[in-house]
Amino acid sequence: MQPRRAGGVVKRTSHQDESCAIARPLDVIGDGWSLLIVRDAFDGLRRFGQFQKSLGLAKNILSARLQTLVAHDILRTVPAADGSRHHEYELTEKGLGLFPVLAALRQWGDQHFFAPDEVRARLVDKEQHRPVATVEVRSADGRRLGPGDTEIRMTTALG
Amino acid sequence: MQPRRAGGVVKRTSHQDESCAIARPLDVIGDGWSLLIVRDAFDGLRRFGQFQKSLGLAKNILSARLQTLVAHDILRTVPAADGSRHHEYELTEKGLGLFPVLAALRQWGDQHFFAPDEVRARLVDKEQHRPVATVEVRSADGRRLGPGDTEIRMTTALG
Numbered sequence: 001m002q003p004r005r006a007g008g009v010v011k012r013t014s015h016q017d018e019s020c021a022i023a024r025p026l027d028v029i030g031d032g033w034s035l036l037i038v039r040d041a042f043d044g045l046r047r048f049g050q051f052q053k054s055l056g057l058a059k060n061i062l063s064a065r066l067q068t069l070v071a072h073d074i075l076r077t078v079p080a081a082d083g084s085r086h087h088e089y090e091l092t093e094k095g096l097g098l099f100p101v102l103a104a105l106r107q108w109g110d111q112h113f114f115a116p117d118e119v120r121a122r123l124v125d126k127e128q129h130r131p132v133a134t135v136e137v138r139s140a141d142g143r144r145l146g147p148g149d150t151e152i153r154m155t156t157a158l159g
Numbered sequence: 160m161q162p163r164r165a166g167g168v169v170k171r172t173s174h175q176d177e178s179c180a181i182a183r184p185l186d187v188i189g190d191g192w193s194l195l196i197v198r199d200a201f202d203g204l205r206r207f208g209q210f211q212k213s214l215g216l217a218k219n220i221l222s223a224r225l226q227t228l229v230a231h232d233i234l235r236t237v238p239a240a241d242g243s244r245h246h247e248y249e250l251t252e253k254g255l256g257l258f259p260v261l262a263a264l265r266q267w268g269d270q271h272f273f274a275p276d277e278v279r280a281r282l283v284d285k286e287q288h289r290p291v292a293t294v295e296v297r298s299a300d301g302r303r304l305g306p307g308d309t310e311i312r313m314t315t316a317l318g
Contacts, residue, residue, distance in 0.1 A: 015191070020280045021268030022198050022261060023191075032174070032182075032189030039181050042306055091306075094271050099306045100263040102181055103296045108260055109180030112253050116316040121179045124312045125298040132304060133297045135259045139284040140292050147201055147250075147258045150291060153283045157275040 019154065028072045029098070033057060034065050035105075038091070038098055041075060046088035074098070104135040178313065187231045188257070192216060193224050194264075197250070197257055200234060205247035233257070263294040 015023035015030075029035050033055065040054050052062055066089060069075040074095040077087040103123055114120045123132050137145045174182035174189075188194050192214065199213050211221055225248060228234040233254040236246040262282055273279045282291050296304045 019278060020195075020198070021265045021272060023195060023268075024272035025264060025268040026191035026194065030191030030194070032185035035185065035189070036179075036182060039179070043311060096306060097267050097270065100294045100296050101260065101267055103309075104259040104263050104294065105184060106180045108256050109182075109184040110316070111256065113180065113183035114316065119178060119313050119315055121311045122314050123296075123309050125302075125304060126308055126310050127302075128298060128300070129312070130299045132309060133299050133301070135263065135294060135296060137259050137262045137282075137294060138292045139287060140289045141287070142292070143284075143286075145284060145291060147255060149285055150262075150282050151285050152202060152280045153288070154278050155281050156278055157269070157273065 028068060028074065031065075033061070034069060035102070037062075037065055037069060038074065038095060039102055041089060041091050041095065042099065042102065046090060047080075047086065048089075051089075069095075100135060103132065107134060187227060187233065190224070192220070193228060194261070196221075196224055196228060197233065197254060198261055200248060200250050200254065201258065201261065205249060206239075206245065207248075210248075228254075259294060262291065266293060 015026055018024060029038065036055055037051055040051055045051055045054060048062070048066070051057075051066070052059060055062065057065075066075065070077060070089070072094075073092050075089045076092050078090055080086045080088050106121075106123055110120060110122060124130060125132055137150070139145055139149075143149075174185055177183060188197065195214055196210055199210055204210055204213060207221070207225070210216075210225070211218060214221065216224075225234065229236060229248070231253075232251050234248045235251050237249055239245045239247050265280075265282055269279060269281060283289060284291055296309070298304055298308075302308075
């Protein structure tokens with residue numbers, strides 16, 4: 001890939017005005033906790049207390065992260081299945097769209113952050129109970145692409 | 160996916176003792192800046208000053224992030240190509256392994272954080288100049304998998 005931006009030296013607190021589709025989402029999911037909340041939602045967790053137990057996160061911080069994820073339409077709140085006054089959280093379609101991102105990150109972590117004989121959580125195909133295939137980048141016509149086979153182009157969604 | 164961990168409520172400052180391959184890497188790349196440095200490295204940036212100009216990040220923070228990325232074998236330092244005393248940064252094999260993660264994140268951002276007619280940086284195939292295919296999760300035998308087709312299993316790299 002080639003350098004692709006004429007960037008001025010500005011101290012940013014937000015990435016919303018950037019033309020990079022990696023940068024913009026980072027305001028929402030760029031702190032690790034938010035990504036772990038999304039992971040937990042993929043794993044079937046729905047209640048505040050479940051996230052709290054899973055993450056061991058202070059309630060005020062968890063609450064703020066959940067609110068941000070809801071505000072950005074990654075999670076939505078729904079009434080509790082048991083009819084209690086508590087609400088539950090579930091992934092929106094936008095949130096579900098993070099599945100390949102988390103799968104690829106999980107595989108990278110799996111490969112580089114664990115000893116071979118160390119037990120870790122792996123993503124397996126429910127039908128065959130085998131680990132999913134390595135997530136790959138492919139061209140529109142199906143060729144496998146490495147970083148050197150790609151470049152960045154400034155364009156609209158139509159271009 | 161199903162709930163998969165018996166997690167105690169512990170306040171963590173590190174995810175290194177977790178059995179989740181999404182959590183462990185977050186100590187290294189879980190702050191957004193580190194991921195943007197890696198993005199810039201994929202885009203061909205090599206020098207401290209280039210990263211600084213691209214990211215608009217305070218020198219001490221950029222320096223600390225680069226050191227962490229080098230310490231975790233995601234970037235390595237190499238002598239400058241022009242023989243000057245400065246060194247340059249390049250992605251290691253481990254760092255290059257983040258390519259599908261960044262590609263999937265870029266596509267998700269592209270889809271959800273931009274208006275259709277807004278210009279954004281897209282990843283295209285150098286050969287055909289077309290955007291790369293949507294990154295997907297597939298089974299070992301090539302079936303396309305959604306979140307509901309997968310589950311988490313605790314296993315070693317061999318299982």
